[in-house]
Amino acid sequence: MAPDDPVAQDTRHVLHPWADLTVLGKQESLIISEANGVEVSDSRGKKYLDAIGGMWCVTVGYGNEELTRAIAAQALKMAYFTPFGDVSSEPAAKLAAMLAELSPGDLNRVQFTTCGSTAVESAVRIAHYYYASQGRPEKHHVLARVNSYHGSTFLAASLSGKAVDRTTFHYESDWVHHLENPVHDPDNAQVSAQERVDALTAGMEAAIARIGAGNIACYVAEPVLASGGVLVPPPGYHEAALEVCRRHDILYISDEVVTGFGRLGHFFASEAKFGIVPDMIVTAKGLTSGYQPLGAVLVSDRVANAIAEAANPEKPVFSNGFTYSGHPVACAAAIANIEIMRREDICGHVREVGPYFIRRLRELRSSPIVAAVRGDHLMACVECHVPGEVGPTARNQAMARRVDAYCEEAGLLVRPYENLCIMSPPLVVTKGGIDRIVDIMAESLARAE
Numbered sequence: 439m440a441p442d443d444p445v446a447q448d449t450r451h452v453l454h455p456w457a458d459l460t461v462l463g464k465q466e467s468l469i470i471s472e473a474n475g476v477e478v479s480d481s482r483g484k485k486y487l488d489a490i491g492g493m494w495c496v497t498v499g500y501g502n503e504e505l506t507r508a509i510a511a512q513a514l515k516m517a518y519f520t521p522f523g524d525v526s527s528e529p530a531a532k533l534a535a536m537l538a539e540l541s542p543g544d545l546n547r548v549q550f551t552t553c554g555s556t557a558v559e560s561a562v563r564i565a566h567y568y569y570a571s572q573g574r575p576e577k578h579h580v581l582a583r584v585n586s587y588h589g590s591t592f593l594a595a596s597l598s599g600k601a602v603d604r605t606t607f608h609y610e611s612d613w614v615h616h617l618e619n620p621v622h623d624p625d626n627a628q629v630s631a632q633e634r635v636d637a638l639t640a641g642m643e644a645a646i647a648r649i650g651a652g653n654i655a656c657y658v659a660e661p662v663l664a665s666g667g668v669l670v671p672p673p674g675y676h677e678a679a680l681e682v683c684r685r686h687d688i689l690y691i692s693d694e695v696v697t698g699f700g701r702l703g704h705f706f707a708s709e710a711k712f713g714i715v716p717d718m719i720v721t722a723k724g725l726t727s728g729y730q731p732l733g734a735v736l737v738s739d740r741v742a743n744a745i746a747e748a749a750n751p752e753k754p755v756f757s758n759g760f761t762y763s764g765h766p767v768a769c770a771a772a773i774a775n776i777e778i779m780r781r782e783d784i785c786g787h788v789r790e791v792g793p794y795f796i797r798r799l800r801e802l803r804s805s806p807i808v809a810a811v812r813g814d815h816l817m818a819c820v821e822c823h824v825p826g827e828v829g830p831t832a833r834n835q836a837m838a839r840r841v842d843a844y845c846e847e848a849g850l851l852v853r854p855y856e857n858l859c860i861m862s863p864p865l866v867v868t869k870g871g872i873d874r875i876v877d878i879m880a881e882s883l884a885r886a887e
């Protein structure tokens with residue numbers, strides 16, 4: 439391979455997020471060079487159906503001309519200027535107003551960030567600001583959950599609920615507490631959904647009693663735990679958790695980095711699907727369909743105004759934000775994405791094809807190496823195992839990697855994670871595309887048996 443071949447350059451020099459360190463520098467990188475609709479092509483010209491959706495991001499599909507032109511037009515007009523203090527740009531102002539309109543309740547104040555991790559961190563800092571503004575700085579503990587994923591910056595990694603995400607670098611903090619993950623698999627459940635909700639709520643109450651409600655600022659939760667294994671909670675769980683938070687004066691932060699922007703059939707799932715109006719919603723990924731990096735925290739007027747009212751001339755500044763908060767080009771991408779999604783009723787399309795996707799995937803449960811199929815609309819996973827072996831053991835992980843490799847060979851990209859094959863196709867995927875995903879998956883499972 440020539441030294442200037444991108445595969446050679448990347449394999450030699452790039453340290454990827456979530457790289458498999460056991461093959462670093464040895465396993466050739468896959469360079470994705472082109473993308474159109476729901477398909478991507480690698481640098482050698484091989485085409486794949488992208489069942490990863492970039493990384494849970496792609497809404498309107500790749501190569502969308504309208505979205506691309508919006509980015510180019512904004513870059514030419516005004517690529518960047520500081521967002522600090524009272525300075526802004528037209529796209530940031532317009533996008534904030536659009537997000538306030540799309541979001542539930544009084545979530546009318548937007549802080550832009552650069553990605554999901556920085557949006558989660560900002561949300562927690564806003565919760566800290568809020569209680570400090572009330573003269574209660576001791577109210578700073580955070581409730582998160584086992585198996586959650588909230589990002590890879592220091593605080594977001596501390597909130598994430600899998601030991602593997604925090605590795606061994608002392609990311610434990612005495613003010614972050616992980617509650618039980620809320621998975622309820624109706625196929626294998628020993629108890630009813632209501633009994634499960636009651637048990638989870640009792641666990642939450644017990645944790646609050648132990649820590650002291652007077653010490654807890656916020657609860658952070660993904661509506662459906664995404665990277666933790668597409669863990670779908672029982673009906674009524676989020677409403678019950680919100681009720682507990684309200685009773686103990688704990689702010690509720692809904693991490694919709696994955697579930698927002700149509701993946702569950704709504705711009706935001708919190709209210710439309712789960713019936714809750716949180717105090718803050720965190721969004722990123724699908725916000726720009728992955729065309730530009732951008733995140734945002736949507737904050738209730740109640741919280742934002744309380745922080746502002748407590749400010750004084752000696753301490754007037756809100757000290758949180760980034761050079762690229764509300765980057766004009768990224769905001770222009772998000773505006774175009776929202777306009778296209780509305781015009782083409784992408785959320786309605788997901789509500790139609792989402793149940794078909796899950797129904798077809800569930801057919802794969804007949805394979806002896808499938809331990810479970812979980813999902814909701816266009817987020818799903820197939821859990822692989824060596825028959826009889828439970829959990830992400832080395833052999834079960836190897837099995838999932840084998841399935842993943844066969845899929846890739848056959849022109850389908852799924853995301854291997856532990857013993858899971860995770861799928862989140864672009865939201866414009868058709869029933870024909872879904873059939874192709876399930877057929878290739880079925881063939882690959884049969885080969886791996």
Ligand code: PLP
Nearest residue numbers: 553554555587588589664695696
């Ligand atoms: N929150 C959730 C639910 C996520 O799935 C992710 C990323 O996958 C993040 C936050 C972090 O987002 P980012 O990778 O853009 O920092």
